[in-house]
Amino acid sequence: MLIVQKFGGTSVGDLERIQNVANRVSESKKAGNDVVVVVSAMSGETNKLLGYAEYFSSNPARAEMDMLLSSGERVTASLLAIALSEMGFPATAMSGRKAGILTDESHTKARIEDINPHAMKELLKAGKIIVVAGFQGVNKNGDVTTLGRGGSDLSAVAIAGAIGADLCEIYTDVSGIYTTDPRIEPKAKKLDKISYDEMLELASLGAKVLQNRSVEMAKKLNVNLVTRTSFSNEEGTLITKEENIMESPLVSGIALDRNQTRISLMGVIDRPGIASDIFNKLAENDINVDMIIQNKAHDGATNIDFTVPLNDLNDAKSVVDGFVKSGEIKADSYNEDICKVSVVGVGMKSHAGVAALAFSTMADNNININMISTSEIKISMVIDEKYAELAVRGLHDAYELDK
Amino acid sequence: MLIVQKFGGTSVGDLERIQNVANRVSESKKAGNDVVVVVSAMSGETNKLLGYAEYFSSNPARAEMDMLLSSGERVTASLLAIALSEMGFPATAMSGRKAGILTDESHTKARIEDINPHAMKELLKAGKIIVVAGFQGVNKNGDVTTLGRGGSDLSAVAIAGAIGADLCEIYTDVSGIYTTDPRIEPKAKKLDKISYDEMLELASLGAKVLQNRSVEMAKKLNVNLVTRTSFSNEEGTLITKEENIMESPLVSGIALDRNQTRISLMGVIDRPGIASDIFNKLAENDINVDMIIQNKAHDGATNIDFTVPLNDLNDAKSVVDGFVKSGEIKADSYNEDICKVSVVGVGMKSHAGVAALAFSTMADNNININMISTSEIKISMVIDEKYAELAVRGLHDAYELDK
Numbered sequence: 001m002l003i004v005q006k007f008g009g010t011s012v013g014d015l016e017r018i019q020n021v022a023n024r025v026s027e028s029k030k031a032g033n034d035v036v037v038v039v040s041a042m043s044g045e046t047n048k049l050l051g052y053a054e055y056f057s058s059n060p061a062r063a064e065m066d067m068l069l070s071s072g073e074r075v076t077a078s079l080l081a082i083a084l085s086e087m088g089f090p091a092t093a094m095s096g097r098k099a100g101i102l103t104d105e106s107h108t109k110a111r112i113e114d115i116n117p118h119a120m121k122e123l124l125k126a127g128k129i130i131v132v133a134g135f136q137g138v139n140k141n142g143d144v145t146t147l148g149r150g151g152s153d154l155s156a157v158a159i160a161g162a163i164g165a166d167l168c169e170i171y172t173d174v175s176g177i178y179t180t181d182p183r184i185e186p187k188a189k190k191l192d193k194i195s196y197d198e199m200l201e202l203a204s205l206g207a208k209v210l211q212n213r214s215v216e217m218a219k220k221l222n223v224n225l226v227t228r229t230s231f232s233n234e235e236g237t238l239i240t241k242e243e244n245i246m247e248s249p250l251v252s253g254i255a256l257d258r259n260q261t262r263i264s265l266m267g268v269i270d271r272p273g274i275a276s277d278i279f280n281k282l283a284e285n286d287i288n289v290d291m292i293i294q295n296k297a298h299d300g301a302t303n304i305d306f307t308v309p310l311n312d313l314n315d316a317k318s319v320v321d322g323f324v325k326s327g328e329i330k331a332d333s334y335n336e337d338i339c340k341v342s343v344v345g346v347g348m349k350s351h352a353g354v355a356a357l358a359f360s361t362m363a364d365n366n367i368n369i370n371m372i373s374t375s376e377i378k379i380s381m382v383i384d385e386k387y388a389e390l391a392v393r394g395l396h397d398a399y400e401l402d403k
Numbered sequence: 404m405l406i407v408q409k410f411g412g413t414s415v416g417d418l419e420r421i422q423n424v425a426n427r428v429s430e431s432k433k434a435g436n437d438v439v440v441v442v443s444a445m446s447g448e449t450n451k452l453l454g455y456a457e458y459f460s461s462n463p464a465r466a467e468m469d470m471l472l473s474s475g476e477r478v479t480a481s482l483l484a485i486a487l488s489e490m491g492f493p494a495t496a497m498s499g500r501k502a503g504i505l506t507d508e509s510h511t512k513a514r515i516e517d518i519n520p521h522a523m524k525e526l527l528k529a530g531k532i533i534v535v536a537g538f539q540g541v542n543k544n545g546d547v548t549t550l551g552r553g554g555s556d557l558s559a560v561a562i563a564g565a566i567g568a569d570l571c572e573i574y575t576d577v578s579g580i581y582t583t584d585p586r587i588e589p590k591a592k593k594l595d596k597i598s599y600d601e602m603l604e605l606a607s608l609g610a611k612v613l614q615n616r617s618v619e620m621a622k623k624l625n626v627n628l629v630t631r632t633s634f635s636n637e638e639g640t641l642i643t644k645e646e647n648i649m650e651s652p653l654v655s656g657i658a659l660d661r662n663q664t665r666i667s668l669m670g671v672i673d674r675p676g677i678a679s680d681i682f683n684k685l686a687e688n689d690i691n692v693d694m695i696i697q698n699k700a701h702d703g704a705t706n707i708d709f710t711v712p713l714n715d716l717n718d719a720k721s722v723v724d725g726f727v728k729s730g731e732i733k734a735d736s737y738n739e740d741i742c743k744v745s746v747v748g749v750g751m752k753s754h755a756g757v758a759a760l761a762f763s764t765m766a767d768n769n770i771n772i773n774m775i776s777t778s779e780i781k782i783s784m785v786i787d788e789k790y791a792e793l794a795v796r797g798l799h800d801a802y803e804l805d806k
Contacts, residue, residue, distance in 0.1 A: 052478070081467045
């Protein structure tokens with residue numbers, strides 16, 4: 001098999017751990033696989049460099065930030081290649097540039113535009129293990145770029161797609177994707193397989209093992225993604241296309257997102273296009289609106305409720321303030337003490353009654369549902385935050401996810 | 404003026420010092436100069452990375468070492484560019500590659516083959532300060548290379564030559580070149596100017612402010628080199644071509660080299676070519692032979708004495724052993740308790756009696772001279788190490804270098 005293995009910051013957090021990674025990579029090689037390894041910077045290194053830059057400027061030039069931040073991954077890649085070669089497994093370290101990772105020009109949050117796998121393929125043909133510095137590429141001017149948060153995962157997935165790897169393993173300190181957060185529900189079980197779409201819903205809803213960008217790219221490039229831990233030999237979770245999963249369970253997992261705020265707009269003026277005005281203004285300010293409910297009260301006034309991530313709250317408030325000042329909204333109120341619980345599963349496409357069970361579970365636990373939104377493969381409910389754990393455990397139990 | 408300023412590891416040893424360097428560079432810019440800055444890694448950083456590599460291998464692959472070691476300078480260059488831009492002096496950080504530094508393919512000790520100054524010239528034209536990561540270049544395969552010890556100085560000198568800089572300032576923690584080591588002779592004075600050839604003699608003889616490679620390159624490219632400290636505004640020492648120095652003093656300085664061992668070969672067989680055999684064998688083993696004396700004893704046997712650097716001693720011993728075993732040398736002996744004192748000055752070319760004063764100074768101090776070697780611009784004497792300080796002070800005084 002041709003395998004891409006990506007190791008995150010904690011997996012390469014010190015020299016001993018890098019040696020452990022070398023051992024693990026060499027096992028894959030010994031088993032007859034061709035291996036491309038993608039590494040992050042040693043944990044803490046990127047934050048250290050960010051702190052250095054902050055010392056000099058609160059708004060450093062992005063090209064220089066990329067030159068600065070890309071150095072950590074180069075160090076890890078060199079060291080791992082040295083360790084592997086010493087063990088008798090010839091390895092070559094490559095920067096993003098050498099690996100042929102071409103990006104656009106947005107420094108510090110570049111997008112991969114193309115990968116030229118020629119150099120990697122030649123080395124694989126020669127039997128070498130390749131160790132690529134993750135998180136980085138090069139733009140068409142030849143300047144180093146970095147890919148933003150989760151960038152090393154992206155590097156790994158994109159490389160796996162470009163060289164046609166059979167598998168892309170993402171090693172972290174978590175052993176895989178669980179049916180829900182095990183800190184809330186100890187009976188949570190690790191999933192063997194999950195579809196890209198389910199993972200996208202679970203990721204955006206709080207299971208922060210993988211960034212959505214990586215899952216989206218894996219889906220686009222049809223890369224079989226595995227998340228597993230580098231600290232044991234435990235099998236991980238395969239994220240793959242729906243067709244590869246023989247029997248989809250009705251529900252795969254319960255996600256919890258505490259990072260939401262509910263914004264209520266009361267007495268919104270009755271003029272065509274007012275809702276569009278409000279949400280366009282929010283979008284212009286890069287505010288990520290999630291759920292929206294609009295209703296007419298008995299007195300004829302329109303109320304609009306929506307949720308935004310907690311860190312967008314201040315920006316959202318100033319947008320709303322504008323409409324309040326102009327008189328187009330009578331009153332506004334904010335509630336940070338809410339959370340969003342979601343039931344996710346591709347199986348629900350073809351089964352009725354999945355939503356009904358969620359609602360009745362809430363009712364059985366005396367939990368009031370504030371807002372509801374559904375898609376083909378998920379049901380999301382906004383509830384008071386104090387009921388978060390109760391709701392997650394109740395739903396986990398109701399859908400028999402511990403079985 | 405177009406100035407290249409190079410700051411070594413201690414000058415950029417922490418964030419505060421990098422800010423100090425930024426202040427100093429901005430002063431040069433404010434004074435109307437165009438400035439290219441070359442920086443080393445923060446002090447300790449390169450050794451830390453070397454230690455990391457050693458953890459995994461005692462003989463790491465050189466290409467990986469270069470990728471590893473070149474990261475430290477990239478960090479400093481990025482940070483300094485960020486600091487300068489924040490202060491309102493737009494600056495661009497460049498890796499060796501971006502600065503157009505092309506080297507041969509010898510990883511970890513590459514030689515600069517060419518510099519393409521196009522990108523730097525464009526940025527200078529646009530009024531930018533350029534901050535180049537020293538110590539590194541790129542070979543024709545596009546792989547990062549490093550230049551070995553003193554590499555950042557070399558980067559600076561080569562860049563100064565390539566862009567036709569008026570001045571190349573090398574900032575260290577030493578304020579310039581002194582007439583002798585001030586720790587031995589407190590009356591030592593800083594030299595305002597010195598010729599390349601004098602500096603080469605002083606450097607190889609122990610004044611370790613600049614590596615010979617850099618001085619040789621400055622001479623070849625006709626670069627005006629200044630060594631000065633980054634910790635004060637004190638003027639440094641200009642190293643330039645002889646013609647630029649109006650009145651050369653008779654003697655510029657007294658150098659001391661404690662790092663020498665004397666090897667004595669007794670009863671060397673009387674056959675043509677034996678000396679050539681011995682010294683060729685030493686050369687093949689990369690042993691740096693300095694002074695050589697050959698003489699015939701009364702009994703007709705030939706004795707050969709020579710000096711080698713202390714760290715070449717073991718290698719030299721095994722070469723000599725070979726000749727002893729084959730019977731071509733009767734006996735060998737080694738003396739590590741010696742040192743070499745040198746009187747250096749371009750003025751002595753045109754003045755008689757300079758050597759005589761050196762010898763009589765030794766005699767006045769009851770110091771026995773073991774070996775003598777002279778060139779156009781220096782007189783070197785090997786003496787017992789215990790007389791080192793006495794000899795240096797005596798010569799410094801005799802040539803009135805404190806005046």
